[in-house]
Structure formats: structure tokens, C-alpha cells
Amino acid sequence: MTHFHTLRRGSNWPTIGHFTMQAHQRMLDSTPDGLNSGEPPLLRTIGLTKSYGDFLANDSIDIDIWPGEIHALLGENGAGKSTLVKAIYGLIQPSAGEIRWQGQRIVLSGPSEARSLGIGMVFQHFSLFDNLTVAENVALGLDGRESFKDMSARLEQVSKTYGLPLDPKREVWQLSVGERQRIEIVRALMQDPKFLILDEPTAVLTPQEADQLFVVLERLKAEGRAILYISHKLEEVKRLCDTATILRGGRKVETCDPRRETAASLARMMVGSEIKEVKAASGRKTTVPRLVVNDLSLAPGEPHGVRLEHISFELKGGEILGIAGVAGNGQDELFAALSGERLSKDPGTVVIEGIAAGHLSITHRRRLGAAFVPEERLGHGTAPRMKLSENALLTGHAASGMVHRGFIDTAATLKTVDRATETFDVRKAKRDPEAASLSGGNLQKFIVGREILRNPAVLVVSQPTWGVDAGAAAVIRQALLDLAIAGAAVLVTSQDLDELAEIADRIAVMFHGKLSAPLATREATREKLGLLMGGSSLELEEAAHAAGA
Ligand SMILES: Nc1ncnc2c1ncn2[C@@H]1O[C@H](COP(=O)(O)OP(=O)(O)OP(=O)(O)O)[C@@H](O)[C@H]1O
Numbered sequence: 001m002t003h004f005h006t007l008r009r010g011s012n013w014p015t016i017g018h019f020t021m022q023a024h025q026r027m028l029d030s031t032p033d034g035l036n037s038g039e040p041p042l043l044r045t046i047g048l049t050k051s052y053g054d055f056l057a058n059d060s061i062d063i064d065i066w067p068g069e070i071h072a073l074l075g076e077n078g079a080g081k082s083t084l085v086k087a088i089y090g091l092i093q094p095s096a097g098e099i100r101w102q103g104q105r106i107v108l109s110g111p112s113e114a115r116s117l118g119i120g121m122v123f124q125h126f127s128l129f130d131n132l133t134v135a136e137n138v139a140l141g142l143d144g145r146e147s148f149k150d151m152s153a154r155l156e157q158v159s160k161t162y163g164l165p166l167d168p169k170r171e172v173w174q175l176s177v178g179e180r181q182r183i184e185i186v187r188a189l190m191q192d193p194k195f196l197i198l199d200e201p202t203a204v205l206t207p208q209e210a211d212q213l214f215v216v217l218e219r220l221k222a223e224g225r226a227i228l229y230i231s232h233k234l235e236e237v238k239r240l241c242d243t244a245t246i247l248r249g250g251r252k253v254e255t256c257d258p259r260r261e262t263a264a265s266l267a268r269m270m271v272g273s274e275i276k277e278v279k280a281a282s283g284r285k286t287t288v289p290r291l292v293v294n295d296l297s298l299a300p301g302e303p304h305g306v307r308l309e310h311i312s313f314e315l316k317g318g319e320i321l322g323i324a325g326v327a328g329n330g331q332d333e334l335f336a337a338l339s340g341e342r343l344s345k346d347p348g349t350v351v352i353e354g355i356a357a358g359h360l361s362i363t364h365r366r367r368l369g370a371a372f373v374p375e376e377r378l379g380h381g382t383a384p385r386m387k388l389s390e391n392a393l394l395t396g397h398a399a400s401g402m403v404h405r406g407f408i409d410t411a412a413t414l415k416t417v418d419r420a421t422e423t424f425d426v427r428k429a430k431r432d433p434e435a436a437s438l439s440g441g442n443l444q445k446f447i448v449g450r451e452i453l454r455n456p457a458v459l460v461v462s463q464p465t466w467g468v469d470a471g472a473a474a475v476i477r478q479a480l481l482d483l484a485i486a487g488a489a490v491l492v493t494s495q496d497l498d499e500l501a502e503i504a505d506r507i508a509v510m511f512h513g514k515l516s517a518p519l520a521t522r523e524a525t526r527e528k529l530g531l532l533m534g535g536s537s538l539e540l541e542e543a544a545h546a547a548g549a
Contacts, residue, residue, distance in 0.1 A: 040103035042067050042195055042226050043088065043119075047097035050083050052437075055429040057083040059250040060097065065195060070217060070227045072237045072258060075247035076270050076469040077441025078427040081230050084247070085197050088228075089121045090114040112143075120193030122184045124200045124440075124467070128172045130304055134183055135168035141187045151190075159186050162216050173304035177327040178209040185216070195226045202236060203466060204495065206326055206533060207526060214240055232441075232469050234263035246270055263470075271471045287317035290489035291338075291370075291458045292351040296358075298337050298344060306330040306513045308337060313508065313518065315489040317457070320480065321518060322504030323493040324529050330513040331462065331493050332375070338460050338491070339372040340365045353457055369457030373448050373464065375493075382447060384436035388428075389413040391435055392420075392450055416450065424449035424475060441468045445476065452479045459483060462493045477503050497529055511535045 041064040050058040058080045073081050086092045090108030098105050108114050128137050135152045152168050159166045164182045202210040237258050244258040246269045254269050298308040315321050336342040344358035352368045382391045393402050393413050402412045424445040448464050465473035484490050494500050500507050506518035509532035516532050
């Protein structure tokens with residue numbers, strides 16, 4: 001098997017955890033290069049297998065992780081990536097096979113044992129308490145062996161050393177998503193990990209924040225730490241990673257140097273075939289306004305929510321309007337106001353298909369022909385412990401024929417599941433499993449598919465391809481374009497500017513509860529959008545530029 005062992009030496013020696021990095025480096029220096037000396041890798045899995053009933057989520061996986069490498073873990077939704085890292089981090093027990101740490105076989109009883117060995121993990125979903133300060137949140141995740149004062153000082157030191165600025169005294173609710181992720185990373189680094197697992201870390205970041213994260217990861221690598229990096233963004237993997245292991249259907253299919261591959265060749269290895277390109281939507285005709293928002297202002301629904309202020313836009317049939325913005329700037333509140341989760345006193349603030357709907361419930365709005373796909377998949381988009389067919393019934397019964405004279409038509413609900421499964425390639429172990437048993441990306445495909453297949457007149461969708469692999473993302477984007485071509489009005493909120501550039505006709509930006517005027521997509525450069533996302537006014541920036549020129 002090929003591996004690429006790159007160990008660079010940093011010039012400044014930060015102190016983290018209870019060791020200095022110099023000591024850490026001495027340790028590495030005293031061990032001859034693994035490649036030449038027969039030293040074992042930092043972490044090795046041999047034949048690692050995890051089964052759920054008859055289903056093999058991981059099928060005999062061998063992977064080697066070396067110090068000083070950034071190792072990508074790639075694969076389609078449901079390929080087995082999360083299962084593998086959960087086993088390495090002690091969250092689940094493998095059914096067969098071994099994990100070796102520095103050559104020794106280990107059996108992990110749980111994550112705290114993994115952490116004590118030097119394995120850290122930064123999850124995609126943060127586990128932070130909004131009403132506690134940064135320092136209090138960090139303290140909760142550590143072993144409590146040092147005083148709060150010492151811990152706070154170390155927190156500041158680590159955050160400074162790695163260029164991850166954090167104010168220990170601020171409460172989490174005041175922070176942006178990027179800052180919250182910084183807390184998770186700093187918390188992991190304070191445990192001085194030799195090996196850090198990151199699960200789709202850039203999914204929630206702006207392009208600028210992602211660039212800053214890459215600098216941090218390069219630094220960790222230069223210090224001799226190993227990083228296992230799960231991502232669906234292949235260009236990012238090519239730029240950052242030294243090695244990539246590709247899983248397909250629970251098996252390892254390849255280990256390669258991603259810098260020598262193209263995004264297309266990596267995608268091919270993941271999928272086993274070519275990925276279809278999204279066809280540009282030429283010749284789309286816009287019709288009458290199907291979704292109109294008139295001067296919508298709304299007080300926050302929860303203590304730390306965002307107040308929506310004077311939001312107005314008009315969306316015609318055949319059109320896709322993109323809403324960009326850093327998460328937490330009112331996108332969730334706007335979704336709640338559009339979907340009817342939050343009602344407005346003034347019915348005219350939200351008009352669906354010409355009907356004032358601001359005061360109507362979600363079921364009424366669905367009856368008018370609207371469909372809604374929330375960002376949060378479990379709990380909000382689906383009931384985790386219910387079967388997919390039961391979930392389809394929950395959102396579908398308002399508009400389609402799944403209930404006859406008060407009786408549920410089981411065949412019809414199953415048919416909906418089958419259609420979504422087939423059209424959007426939802427991978428699952430059986431025909432109608434519980435929602436919670438699907439991998440994150442497959443659940444997302446199911447929810448988006450279920451709503452698109454209802455052929456809505458108005459579709460409001462948040463982060464349609466979040467956590468979805470490249471092949472499935474192309475299918476979803478194409479389906480959104482097709483829906484617009486068929487005459488629907490589509491509102492897409494996304495943090496992925498490339499996605500919006502690919503499918504939206506116009507892009508507006510949310511900042512602090514306000515929505516900018518939409519820009520035609522061809523004029524919406526990354527720079528302009530970046531400025532709006534940071535709260536600048538384009539007019540002021542342009543005036544300043546003109547004055548300076
Ligand atoms: N507790 C469980 N019970 C049954 N099946 C499960 C369970 N956990 C995972 N699976 C199945 O194992 C397979 C692999 O899931 P896993 O979450 O590892 O995929 P993944 O590669 O991380 O996908 P994604 O990119 O969508 O997050 C999926 O088909 C999933 O449905």
C-alpha cells in the first residue's frame with residue numbers, strides 16, 4: 001500500500017497541553033522515519049468491520065495514519081466514513097478487526113479513553129451550551145484536573161498560538177458559527193492530540209474562514225500531528241491533503257495522493273462511475289410572482305434569536321433566488337416565518353400564490369402549493385424514530401392522496417418512499433427503515449427528494465446539499481433547476497456560494513436579520529458577496545473605492 005509520510009519541523013515551539021511541542025518533536029525525532037525503519041503507523045486499522053444486522057457499514061477496512069499527514073477520508077453518503085471514525089474514537093465497538101495505536105492493539109471503551117491516548121475529534125454538530133461562556137464550555141469538555149483559572153489561561157494561550165482568536169468570557173450565543181467551531185477545535189487542541197479527526201469542518205464556514213482553518217491545519221501537520229479529514233469538497237481535499245482513502249459501499253477502494261488526482265477522478269473512485277454535470281438552465285421563462293414577502297419584521301422567537309427587519313422580495317415562477325450569508329444571521333428565522341412555524345400578525349407579509357398567508361399554519365401553506373425543506377434534518381425535517389413512510393405521511397398528507405376517508409393508504413406512503421429513493425438514489429439497508437438509521441447525506445437526499453417530488457408551486461429550501469456527496473449534490477441541484485424550469489418559484493438558502501452561483505438567477509445576502517437587495521448572479525462576485533456577508537454596504541464600498549481611485 002502506498003503512503004506518503006511528510007514530517008515538517010516547525011520553528012516556534014508552542015506549549016500546549018502539559019507538554020511542550022519541542023518535547024513532542026524530540027519524541028518524533030527519536031523515532032526513525034516509519035517508512036524506512038519499519039516503525040508502525042500512528043494509527044492502523046486492520047480488517048475493521050462494523051455490522052448492523054446483516055448490513056456491513058464497514059467491511060474489513062485497512063487504513064494507516066502517519067504522523068505529520070493530513071489524510072482525507074472520502075466516500076459517497078453512506079459509504080461508511082462516520083462509522084469508521086466513530087470506531088476509531090471509541091464511540092462504537094467494531095464487530096471484527098483491530099485498531100492499533102503506535103503498534104499496540106487497543107480496545108477503546110469510549111471516547112475518553114481515545115482522548116487519553118491522544119485521539120481528538122471535532123464533530124460537525126457542535127456540542128456547546130449557548131448560555132455558558134467560551135471558557136465554561138471548554139472546561140466541561142476537559143478532565144477537570146486543573147483550576148478554572150489555569151485552564152482559562154491555557155485556553156487563551158492555545159487560541160493565540162494557533163491563530164484561533166477567542167474571548168474566554170463571551171457567552172456562546174453571541175458567537176458566529178465560525179467562532180463556535182473555533183471553540184471545538186481549541187478544546188480538542190488543549191488535550192494535545194497526536195491525531196485529530198475533523199468531520200466536514202468547512203461545511204459551515206465562509207470562504208475566508210475556511211482559508212484560516214487551512215492555515216491552522218497546515219501548522220498542526222508541521223508539528224507532526226496527524227489529521228483525518230472528512231470532506232465532500234474535493235477541490236479542498238486536493239489543496240490540503242497528502243493522502244486520501246476512498247470508501248465505497250463500506251469497503252476501502254483506494255488510497256491515493258489527491259494532489260495527483262483531479263476532482264473528477266476522485267469523484268469517479270467514490271462513485272464507481274462518472275458524475276453527471278448540472279445542465280445550465282437556458283431558456284427559463286419567468287411568470288407571475290408566486291412568493292412575495294412584504295416588509296416582514298419579526299421579533300426573535302427565542303432569547304438569542306435574530307430579529308427580522310423589513311424583509312421584502314418577490315419571487316416569480318421559473319426563478320431561483322439564492323440567499324447567502326453566514327449562518328445565524330436570521331436565515332432560520334426567515335425560514336420559520338415563510339413556512340408558518342412562526343406566524344405573523346399581518347397576513348400580507350407573506351403571500352403565496354396570490355393569497356395572503358402570513359397568518360396561516362404550515363399545513364395551510366402546503367395546501368396553497370408550497371413545500372419546505374428545513375436545514376436541520378433530524379427532529380425538524382424528520383421524526384428520527386419514525387419510519388420513512390410515516391415521515392412522508394407527516395408532511396405529505398396535507399396535499400396528496402395518502403389518507404382516504406380518514407384511513408392511511410400504506411401502499412401510497414410506501415410508493416412515495418420508493419420514488420424518492422429511486423430518483424435521488426437514497427441508500428438504505430431496507431425498504432422502509434427508521435429515519436435515524438440513514439447516513440446524514442442519505443437522509444438529506446430523502447427529505448429534499450420527498451418535497452421536490454410533490455411538484456410544489458413554491459419551494460423554500462435551506463442548505464439543500466449540506467453533507468451530500470458530489471454525485472448526489474449534482475442530482476439535487478439539477479432537480480431544483482428542473483422544478484424552476486417547470487414553473488415553480490424556488491428559494492434556496494445556502495452557505496455554499498458555488499452552489500448558488502450554479503443554480504440561482506439572483507442572490508441576496510442576510511446579515512443581522514436584514515436582507516440585501518438581490519444581485520443578478522453574473523454580477524454577484526465572491527468579493528461582493530463576501531462584503532455583504534460581513535455587513536458592508538456595497539454602495540459605501542464602491543463609493544470609497546471610487547474616491548480612493
Ligand atoms: N445505527 C445504525 N443502524 C443501522 N444502520 C446504520 C446505523 N448507523 C449507520 N448505518 C448505516 O451504515 C451505512 C454507513 O453510514 P455512515 O454514517 O458511516 O456513512 P457516511 O459515509 O458517514 O455517510 P455521510 O457522508 O452521508 O455522512 C449507512 O448505509 C447507514 O444507513
